[in-house]
Amino acid sequence: xxxxxxxxxxxxxxxxxxxxxxxxxxxxxxxxxxxxxxxxxxxxxxxxxxxxxxxxxxxxxxxxxxxxxxxxxxxxxxxxxxxxxxxxxxxxxxxxxxxxxxxxxxxxxxxxxxxxxxxxxxxxxxxxxxxxxxxxxxxxxxxxxxxxxxxxxxxxxxxxxxxxxxxxxxxxxxxxxxxxxxxxxxxxxxxxxxxxxxxxxxxxxxxxxxxxxxxxxxxxxxxxxxxxx
Numbered sequence: 001x002x003x004x005x006x007x008x009x010x011x012x013x014x015x016x017x018x019x020x021x022x023x024x025x026x027x028x029x030x031x032x033x034x035x036x037x038x039x040x041x042x043x044x045x046x047x048x049x050x051x052x053x054x055x056x057x058x059x060x061x062x063x064x065x066x067x068x069x070x071x072x073x074x075x076x077x078x079x080x081x082x083x084x085x086x087x088x089x090x091x092x093x094x095x096x097x098x099x100x101x102x103x104x105x106x107x108x109x110x111x112x113x114x115x116x117x118x119x120x121x122x123x124x125x126x127x128x129x130x131x132x133x134x135x136x137x138x139x140x141x142x143x144x145x146x147x148x149x150x151x152x153x154x155x156x157x158x159x160x161x162x163x164x165x166x167x168x169x170x171x172x173x174x175x176x177x178x179x180x181x182x183x184x185x186x187x188x189x190x191x192x193x194x195x196x197x198x199x200x201x202x203x204x205x206x207x208x209x210x211x212x213x214x215x216x217x218x219x220x221x222x223x224x225x226x227x228x229x
Contacts, residue, residue: 005063007199008048008087009192012040012080013072013100014127014168016189019047021055022066025196029054034189040079048083064093064208066199068100068190070217071135071149072127077216085211094208098198099217101125101137101149104190106198108166111188120183122146122163126170127190134169135219151220 004024011018017040020030031047033039052059067084070077077100088095104125112119119141126134132154138146152159154173158180159165165173166185174184201207 005203006057006061007064007066007096007203008052008062009066009068009098009195009199010044010048010080010084011068011098011100011103011190011192011195012044012076013068013070013103014076014189015073016191017043017047017076018190018192019044019051020192020195021051021057022196022199025200027193027196028057030191030193032191032193038073038075040076044079044083048087059087059091062087062091062093064088064096064203066096066098066192066195066202068103068192068195069097069209069214070100071129071151071219072100072190074216074218077218081214081216085214088211095211095214096199096202096207097209097214098195098202099137099149100190101127101135102143102198103192103195104167104188105137105139105143106196107188107191107194108164108185110191110194120164122161124159124163124165124182125190126165126167126173128167128169128172129220132172134167134172136169138163149217149219 009020016034018032021028065084123139126136137149162181164183
């Protein structure tokens with residue numbers, strides 16, 4: 001059996017600056033740092049160098065770059081996508097765009113597997129936005145979408161049906177959702193190391209982004225003022 005394509009994944013939609021190298025859907029090595037405030041501009045490229053160096057993989061061996069396109073931190077997403085585009089242009093390889101909420105879903109599933117936690121019937125990854133707002137999406141237990149990535153003001157709208165909420169935005173929902181029967185967890189943060197199945201599907205489907213027009217999935221317009229991330 002031949003060696004599968006080596007694909008580098010970057011995930012920077014939250015304070016977690018995460019890098020992982022995959023062969024097919026198998027993570028060869030990954031690193032991440034989650035400090036506050038964001039230091040993605042200083043740490044992303046050193047993490048990339050360290051990940052590739054740890055498995056002796058030269059840049060020329062990469063077949064594609066996968067990147068979490070958001071939603072999430074405006075600053076983090078710009079840094080991650082800029083780095084991904086730069087590598088793709090320099091190496092002449094394609095860009096695989098991934099939903100950061102789907103990456104978060106797979107991160108949660110990996111945590112459940114490690115903890116031998118009983119699966120939920122419905123899943124709601126939540127990435128922190130401003131005030132009582134989160135970026136979220138709905139999935140069933142097989143990962144089929146209930147609805148698309150969207151911003152949600154929790155005081156005006158709630159996810160449905162009842163399920164498991166998680167991510168760095170889930171704490172905002174606790175007082176509103178737990179009385180209704182939702183399970184609200186603390187964390188995790190989306191991790192590039194959990195994106196293997198998403199990467200393999202995107203690669204198999206040739207779901208490449210246009211390097212000249214690809215933009216982060218902000219989902220809402222930037223608002224000036226004190227950053228939320």
